[in-house]
Amino acid sequence: MSATSIDLASLGWDEAAAAAFDDAARQSPFALVPGRVGRVDRGRVTVHSADGPGVALVRLPAGSERVDQPTTGDWVGLERQDDGDVVRRVLPRRSAIVRRVAGQRSDAQVMAANLDQVLVAISLETTLKLSAVERYLVVAWESGARPLVVLTKADLAYDPESARDEVAATAPGVPVLVTSAETGEGMGVVAAALATGTTALVGPSGAGKSSLVNALAGREVQAVADTRQDGKGRHTTTARELVPLAGGGVLVDTPGLRSIGLHEDGEGVWRTFPDVEELVVRCRFTDCSHECEPGCAVQEAIAHGRLDGRRWASWQKLQREAEWIATRADPVARAAARKRWAATGRAGRARAALKHGRDPFA
Numbered sequence: 001m002s003a004t005s006i007d008l009a010s011l012g013w014d015e016a017a018a019a020a021f022d023d024a025a026r027q028s029p030f031a032l033v034p035g036r037v038g039r040v041d042r043g044r045v046t047v048h049s050a051d052g053p054g055v056a057l058v059r060l061p062a063g064s065e066r067v068d069q070p071t072t073g074d075w076v077g078l079e080r081q082d083d084g085d086v087v088r089r090v091l092p093r094r095s096a097i098v099r100r101v102a103g104q105r106s107d108a109q110v111m112a113a114n115l116d117q118v119l120v121a122i123s124l125e126t127t128l129k130l131s132a133v134e135r136y137l138v139v140a141w142e143s144g145a146r147p148l149v150v151l152t153k154a155d156l157a158y159d160p161e162s163a164r165d166e167v168a169a170t171a172p173g174v175p176v177l178v179t180s181a182e183t184g185e186g187m188g189v190v191a192a193a194l195a196t197g198t199t200a201l202v203g204p205s206g207a208g209k210s211s212l213v214n215a216l217a218g219r220e221v222q223a224v225a226d227t228r229q230d231g232k233g234r235h236t237t238t239a240r241e242l243v244p245l246a247g248g249g250v251l252v253d254t255p256g257l258r259s260i261g262l263h264e265d266g267e268g269v270w271r272t273f274p275d276v277e278e279l280v281v282r283c284r285f286t287d288c289s290h291e292c293e294p295g296c297a298v299q300e301a302i303a304h305g306r307l308d309g310r311r312w313a314s315w316q317k318l319q320r321e322a323e324w325i326a327t328r329a330d331p332v333a334r335a336a337a338r339k340r341w342a343a344t345g346r347a348g349r350a351r352a353a354l355k356h357g358r359d360p361f362a
C-alpha cells in the first residue's frame with residue numbers, strides 16, 4: 001500500500017460509477033478494485049485508485065476491440081498483483097469524445113470518457129473566431145456531455161462583455177463565462193460551474209488552457225514532471241490528465257483533446273445550430289438547396305437579418321464535413337445521414353424547450 005490514500009470522490013466517483021463497478025466486479029473471475037484512468041501509453045495506463053496513482057498493464061477479456069481499450073476518464077476494474085496492477089475491465093461509458101478517422105468503423109479513437117461537461121476555452125486576446133467556437137461546440141455536443149464556453153484573457157480584451165454577447169448568440173443554450181487567469185476575474189464562477197462531475201478541456205492552442213487548469217487546481221499541475229520508476233508496482237506521477245480541482249470536480253486535459261477536430265454523424269451539428277436546423281425544415285421543398293428556390297426559409301431569414309450569413313456558411317461547412325466523415329466511416333451512416341433530416345424536428349423541439357426555460361436535451 002502506498003502512503004497516498006485518496007478519496008475516490010475527488011476523482012469523480014459517484015453512484016453511477018459505483019453501480020457499474022459492482023456489476024463488473026460480480027461478473028469478473030478476478031478480485032477487482034475501482035480506479036480511474038489518467039495517462040494512456042502503449043499497453044500501459046496510469047490508474048488513479050484509492051491507493052493513489054499507479055501504472056497498470058491492460059489485459060481485457062478476449063474479443064475486446066480498439067474502442068474498448070481504456071482511455072483517459074475511464075473507470076476500470078483493477079486487479080492487484082504482486083508484481084503490478086492489471087486492468088481487467090473497462091466499465092461502460094456514459095459519454096465520450098470520439099475521434100473517427102475516415103475509413104473503418106474500428107478506427108474510431110476514444111479520446112476521453114465519462115464526461116459531464118466539455119469546457120471550450122476561447123481567447124479574447126485576438127479577434128473572435130465564431131466558426132471555431134461552433135466547431136468545438138459540435139465536438140462537445142457529440143460527446144453526450146454539456147458544453148460550456150469560457151472566454152479567457154479578459155484583461156487583454158477591448159470589450160469583453162460585447163464579445164460575450166456575440167459568443168452567447170452563437171451558442172444557443174450554452175453558458176458563456178468571461179475570465180482572466182491574470183486578474184482572477186470570473187475564476188470563481190468557472191470553479192463553481194466545474195465543482196461537480198468531470199469536465200474535459202478543449203480549445204485552440206494558446207487559448208489559455210494551461211493557465212486555466214493551474215488556476216482551478218490551485219497549483220502548477222501542468223509544469224510538474226513525472227517521476228518514472230521501473231514500471232513495476234506503483235509510483236508517483238502527476239495527475240496531469242486527470243486533475244482534481246481545488247473547489248471540487250475533475251478536469252480532463254490531454255494533448256489529444258487539445259487538438260481535437262470534428263467527427264461523425266451530425267448530432268453535434270444540429271445541437272450547435274438549432275436555429276439553422278429549425279429553418280432548414282421549414283423550406284417549401286424538402287430537397288431545397290437553400291440557394292434560390294421559392295419558399296426557402298433560410299434565404300428569407302438571411303434577407304430579413306434573422307440569420308447571419310457567416311453562421312449559415314459555417315453550418316454548411318460543418319454539415320458537409322460531418323456527412324462526409326459519416327459516409328466514409330460507415331456505409332450504414334449513409335442511410336442515417338438521410339434519415340437525420342427526418343429527425344431535425346428534434347431541433348425545433350429543443351428550441352421550444354429553451355424558450356420555456358427547460359433543459360432542451362433532458
Ligand SMILES: Nc1nc2c(ncn2[C@@H]2O[C@H](COP(=O)(O)OP(=O)(O)OP(=O)(O)O)[C@@H](O)[C@H]2O)c(=O)[nH]1
Nearest residue numbers: 153154156180181182204205206207208209210211
Ligand atoms: N494576460 C493574460 N495572459 C494569459 C491569460 N491566460 C493565459 N495567458 C497567457 O497566454 C499564453 C498561452 O497560455 P496557455 O495557458 O499556455 O495556453 P494553452 O491553451 O494551454 O496553450 P497550448 O498549450 O498551446 O494548448 C501564455 O503566455 C499565458 O501566460 C490571462 O488571463 N491573461
Ligand SMILES: [Zn+2]
Nearest residue numbers: 283288290296
Ligand atoms: Zn431552403
